Amino acid sequence: MNAQQHKRKPMVIANWKLNGGIDLICTSVASFIGKHFETQIAICPPYIYMRDMLTFLQHSEISIGSQNVSKFESGAYTGETSAQMLKQAGCKLCLIGHSERRAMFRENNQSCQIKVQTALNHGLLPVLCIGENLEERDANITKDVIFRQLSEGLENINLDGKDLCIAYEPVWAIGTGLAATPEMAQEVHQFIRRELAVLLGEATAERIRLLYGGSVTKTNAKELLAQTDIDGLLVGGASLDPGHFLAICQQVSEQAIAKGNQPGSAPQSAASVN
Numbered sequence: 001m002n003a004q005q006h007k008r009k010p011m012v013i014a015n016w017k018l019n020g021g022i023d024l025i026c027t028s029v030a031s032f033i034g035k036h037f038e039t040q041i042a043i044c045p046p047y048i049y050m051r052d053m054l055t056f057l058q059h060s061e062i063s064i065g066s067q068n069v070s071k072f073e074s075g076a077y078t079g080e081t082s083a084q085m086l087k088q089a090g091c092k093l094c095l096i097g098h099s100e101r102r103a104m105f106r107e108n109n110q111s112c113q114i115k116v117q118t119a120l121n122h123g124l125l126p127v128l129c130i131g132e133n134l135e136e137r138d139a140n141i142t143k144d145v146i147f148r149q150l151s152e153g154l155e156n157i158n159l160d161g162k163d164l165c166i167a168y169e170p171v172w173a174i175g176t177g178l179a180a181t182p183e184m185a186q187e188v189h190q191f192i193r194r195e196l197a198v199l200l201g202e203a204t205a206e207r208i209r210l211l212y213g214g215s216v217t218k219t220n221a222k223e224l225l226a227q228t229d230i231d232g233l234l235v236g237g238a239s240l241d242p243g244h245f246l247a248i249c250q251q252v253s254e255q256a257i258a259k260g261n262q263p264g265s266a267p268q269s270a271a272s273v274n
């Protein structure tokens with residue numbers, strides 16, 4: 001572990017997708033209120049629940065994120081929600097280019113690039129999701145796919161000192177119960193950090209947090225996070241069980257203490273979470 005790694009404060013994000021309801025909100029809120037974590041935690045509920053959760057969680061350490069953001073600023077775009085609206089509502093981060101949006105809603109690297117810049121411009125932390133599908137892994141082109149997603153998704157991005165996160169989510173691991181092994185995930189995360197160094201410079205690449213997602217559970221969370229280049233987790237299915245998600249957050253928090261991460265040691269910027 002190097003000194004830079006200590007500076008990357010771990011992060012856990014819950015992606016509720018098109019799930020949840022008042023019961024889940026109540027039990028989730030109840031399990032987090034009054035607890036302290038040495039990790040940044042965000043929940044991305046469906047848009048309709050954001051305001052309620054922001055109100056309930058305002059005195060907690062939990063942030064609210066969105067699962068998507070419009071690439072447009074305003075206008076005749078039915079069904080869209082802009083970065084400015086999310087920011088004004090109190091949202092801290094947004095997922096961009098989740099594989100389900102790429103597969104089912106025709107998002108591509110170009111639309112992701114616009115969304116990343118739009119989120120940055122409005123002070124939201126963009127979490128760019130990338131990852132290969134099973135066919136691509138079997139064809140041994142995982143790194144080519146990742147390279148393209150990164151180089152096109154971040155083309156000409158102006159960070160202007162702000163933060164950005166990358167979530168590596170192999171498509172074959174999402175919702176399947178077949179998580180990548182820690183070694184597999186680390187290999188890709190290391191590749192991502194190297195490519196980020198080429199694209200954005202070494203210092204920036206060292207401070208960007210790389211999250212792993214895809215069948216994360218309380219059983220595999222610790223091992224994944226023990227890898228040098230895995231700085232956090234993006235959790236889907238397991239985040240719908242508040243007790244399970246809390247256990248993951250607690251493990252990450254304990255590991256952060258063991259690794260020597262100091263509270264507040266994450267890079268500071270307008271888009272920092274919390």
Ligand code: PGA
Nearest residue numbers: 174175214215235236237
């Ligand atoms: P999963 O989903 O944890 O259910 O695999 C992760 C995600 O899609 O972000």
